[in-house]
Amino acid sequence: MSTLLKIEFTIPEDAADAAGVFIAAKVPHGWEETPAGDNRKITLYLEDHPLAMEMVSEFEARFPEGGVTWSEQESEDWAVAWKDFFNPVNCGETFRIYPPWLEDGEENGTTHIVIEPKMAFGTGHHPTTSLCLATIGRLAGAGTISEGQEFLDLGTGSGILGIGLSKLGLTGLGLDIDPQAVVCAAENLEANGVADSMTLAVGSIDCVEPGRTFDLVVANILSGPLIEMAGEIVARVKPGGSLVLSGILADKQSDAVAEAYGRRGLGEPQRFVEGEWICLVWEHLES
Structure with a gap:
């Protein structure tokens, strides 16, 4: 054992x-x-x-x-x-995260995501995850993302962001460099009934087939990799698509990340802060 x-x-x-x-x-x-x-x-x-x-x-x-x-x-x-300490958590107005033993099936105006707490990042409790889910909810509410579109979830962890997107009717790809995270994500996809909506793979953005682009790219990782991969990440966003980045400290890292993407032709992002953390959002990117 x-x-x-x-x-x-x-x-x-x-x-x-x-x-x-x-x-x-x-x-x-x-x-x-x-x-x-x-x-x-x-x-x-x-x-x-x-x-x-x-x-x-x-x-x-x-x-x-x-x-x-x-x-x-x-x-x-x-x-x-x-x-002992995992309670349901609201992430914006759209999503509510439950562990399996507390999910009752009554959504009551929110979209439920069931996450088995295992050794993979993404239970909804960390501000970076809740910021991303709240942002996804806002983008859906505004019609920026919609059913039938495709997403890339870079650093998928538990699969929580991709599950939320799949429940909104999108399909996509989840990548993580940690094989154990991908195993956990696969279990969570099954538990949420969206296994047919999202493909999983071990790897980073360089394993996406050449030329493939997405209506939404979301990356909740660390600021260093976000800066290093800025060119590759931007290249994966379709013309008119959107980009959501998190895993970034608000007062120490956000400007450096925004500047790295500004050098790739993106303008100033929208900024959403929770505690020490920030989510950077670009909508309707030009080609």
Whole structure:
């Protein structure tokens, strides 16, 4: 039976945002944060392999006063741990995210997405995910994206953004460099009844067939790769299509990302902020 590493450490409340940014750059999925007096306790799970132990060493170096501890856990404990703090979450006015054990089938004016919390980024709780889903809802409400169009979800993680788009009637491609994420995404596509609407593959934007373009490209990854791949990403947007980028820190990275895309002929993006994070949006791009 496979095991996980349960990693825990405690940091001052005023360092919590910085810790979240650091962890988000290292860990492709969610983590738990709970109050501990004047501090914040961080709990996360990693697959038990040498790279995980390297991350433990990085956490110890980054948070030397945090009392970093780790222990082996059976893989089932991951889902059990998530059930203690995974609640439904609204992402804008269109989408509501549920874990399987809380989904009741009553949509009540929102589109439900069911996500099994596993070792892949994208449960709707992180601001970058909720920002992207809220943006997708706005674009659909404005008629910018619509049924029958095609999308590219770059860095699909749990598949959550592609699932939302598929439920709006679009079809598309989800890519992730993490094979485990693609496995999780495939399970979530089945659970949401949209497996026929979205193709999954392990890889990055360079594995898309030459010349293929999309009505919407959404990339919720990190600012560095977004800047490095700017030319390739822009080239995948159809004339008149739209681009949504997130995984970007609002006060430290947004201008650099916007500038990189401005050099490819895009104008100033719309900016939507939640906490430390920002989503950049370009609509109706010219050829």
